[in-house]
Amino acid sequence: MSAALAALAPHAARLAAARIPDLVQAEPGRAARMLRAGPIGMSLARQKLDGDARAALHALADAAGLVPAFRRLFDGEMVNASERRPALHSALRSDLGTSDTARAAHAQAVQARERMRALVAALEASEVTDVVNVGIGGSDLGPRLVVDALAEFGTGRFRLHFLSNVDGSAAQRLLAGLDPERTAAILVSKSFGTQETLLNGAVLRDWLGGAGRLYAVSANVPRAEAFGVAAERVLPMWDWVGGRYSLWSAVGFSIALAIGMEGFEALLAGAAAMDAHVLEAPVEDNLPVQHALHGVWNRNGLGYPTHAVLPYDERLALLPAYLQQLVMESLGKRVAADGSAIDHATVPVLWGGAGTNSQHSFFQALHQGTDIVPADFIGVARPSHPFADNHRALLANLLAQTEAFANGADVDDPQKVYPGGRPSTLLLLDALTPESLGGLIALYEHSVYAQSVLWGINAFDQWGVELGKKIAGDLLPALAGELTGPLDPVTAALIDAIRARG
Template sequence: MNPTSSLPPLLPCDQAPEWPRLQALFAAQGRAFDLRRAFAEDAGRFAHFSQEAPHLFADLSKNLWSREAEALLLALAQSCRLAERRDAMFAGVPINTTEGRAVLHTLLRRPKGLALPGDLPQVAHELAQVHATLDAMLAYAEAQRADAAITDVVNIGIGGSDLGPQMAVLALEAQHIAGKRFHFISNVDGHELHTTLQTLCPERTLFLIASKTFTTVETMTNAHSALAWFAAQGGREVARHFAALTTNVAAARALGITTTFGFWDWVGGRYSLWSAIGLSLAIAIGAEGFRALLAGAHAMDEHFRSAPFAANLPVRLGLLDLWYRNFYGFTSRCIAPYHAGLRRLPAYLQQLEMESNGKRVGLDGKPLALATAPVLWGEPGTNGQHAFFQMLHQGSDVVPLEFIAVRTPTHPLPGHHEKLLANALAQAQALMQGKVVGDGHRDFPGNRPSTFIVLDALTPAALGALLALQEHRVFVSGSLWGINSFDQWGVELGKVLARDLEPRLASGDATGLDASTAGLLQRLRRPGRA
């Protein structure tokens, strides 16, 4: 395909000719599918349903699908013109139709000067701007790394301006520069900011205010409080101790913040780690490490863009997600990273998938006939084993589980990593095999599905590839459902209502409110207010 400025046509999955064939196949073998029998009957099952991808390996063999089901799903993706929509995204076509925007987060990790087939004319100009901003941001990061006077870096943001950099900074803590601590403030609840400020000295702290528009209520409330604390503590040189990750340079300057790094309207918040929003990470791991993160993500981009669907890991995962959601009716998916550094990955993936695909209408704005995004949840292993794994093994609901393991440890302690990996392998094995002893309390039904992803080491490149993989699988399922995965109108109504309710908490005016909201408002007002 050679994309143009027009959006390529999309055939929703339930209108594809393969859909009734998939329904018939599921009726014949879906509920009766048994993983243990599937392995016994197919000696090549592991080889077929596992694959190498950039910087990682994935085993999809312990999932409830046959080769026939996968083949039909792959044909479905072709019929739905998934390749055309993917190519349109990479080329800069405005596939975010409700906002009239391109979706070019992949451009943030594309090498300088690299042109792809079908690029729209403006892409080369945008790529040059991306690298100019990247170079300036990384130079600033290196300067902060070299400044021994700065011991604390505080990132103030919310949503993608917090979840991405916080998750990545924690994941790559083994690569951190010595002598600096990193803090992340997102919640408008002042408790979070207040307790952090008590541990800081103004002359040794750098604040990063991360807000594209510089109008996000939570971020700006925290930013103003941080500035007030800085002044009250005798802090001088706001321009030295505050930087803004924003396109609203004028608003930042009005607060005395002169160092700014911008990004573009084709970067959604949940896809912004790769931009200046990643400055805290760049300070933590350095310019070389940050460029390695981008390179790992770009390698996965190229895999998604060029690999045949049958060997394309984001496509296979996205099709599996659709198979589980729309045929098995599974309503959630559990994420279990078996590495403590990835402890914030489930929260990051929650935003990525549920904010992207938590939609009930298609591109035409009309209600869909199909269910869309599942609920994502999880905790690191082995913690989860002592919390919710009971339900995964013996509960009444089947929940697909996604294991993420790292072959090489990031610590020198003997014995720990072998126990960790053994537990990951054992849990996946137990979910599939089960055990029947004739005592209902101790019987495990087995046949519970899981995916197993292996990183050789938790490096910046491997993390970049893992995150890009998850981005693209979300794109695949969203495209097949026929929704716009790149807007998030669902978060707006509550923001509007909050602006009305905030002054009412002071005045007590409940005029026009429903009885529940009015009653709760009075209950929440602080004593002593009229």
């Protein structure tokens, strides 16, 4: 695949000095072209490429076998080679797989959802007013994003809280405002061996006083039961769903409690519509595929090392943090799926923040800094609030920034020159609803998978997070003052310093 990626270089060299407004002007219809999948539109007009470069990207997709790769994903083939597993998160929300494996996965997901429905109904009939979701990574970021983004669709029955950090300060602050007689906790851990979740879970279990308001979502039911969660209150996960792809499963229990089962199913329906789109739409009209191809162009063709996600809607303020895990844990790989070395760049560093706040923090660097940072701008056409002037100002800023990024401004004073040439993609939601949010998240999931295929890497393992966990476990005795084996000299000195002041 390196040769196919190398074919982008001549186009990148040819376009190095090109101005984005000139590229737009030279291509009839480009300015108005908006790709669409249901309530989501995508404009690529301000990316820095032309028709010939776009054709090279489509050739790259053909060479990588991108279309059949999606069929393999949906049919439950072993796309996670290092763990010898399929990745069937799509089966949690849609029945588009044609294999027995995919159909069985979908049936399991439907069955688990019915169990979750019963638990939601039981909690709604109880005296519980507050629910704490205890998890980290994919067991926290996805549910937290959705609950926050869709607050207007909330039933108002529960207040949802999220506890992820192992820092005891987080638990102390959270519990100070809750009543143990009216609180339930959901412990979410695929393995039920995650250190942070078990420590925080033990705090909640003890604080609840052994009351039967402890729930779990896990692939390891025996461990959850041994921890003290009654079997009938353990909802399943499966090894064919990665944590960062799991909010569509019972990991979304907290989402269902916040917006009701109907709202949760609407979220799934929006994602399922994007699943159908990625399978059926031709490459040139396919939102996730085009998003991925332009990401590869910016990373490998133009050589940009970072990427910003800039939602112009406060309800999507947590989206950059969610996407940091989805993108960087999935694509942060230095070897191919077969373990061989690769000689091309993979994941960019992803970061961002909500507009217009971020305009007053880091946009100076984006406009006039020495590094070019491509960006996804995300807007919502129809607001959920009645403040029309505010929404017009928000959209004006969104459109102004994408224009300024691309076009820049040339003046006599060099301090005030905007060089432009900053490429961006504009994603426009008709409105922020469970359906459109489900589609948006699924779009990014499929874009990540497409990029992994184009780069020849595995998007579904995350071995890079294991070493630090192992070392941390080995250091716990030393921090407690117990004799241990040889330590790294710097670590040993730091432990001495901590213990001297602890």
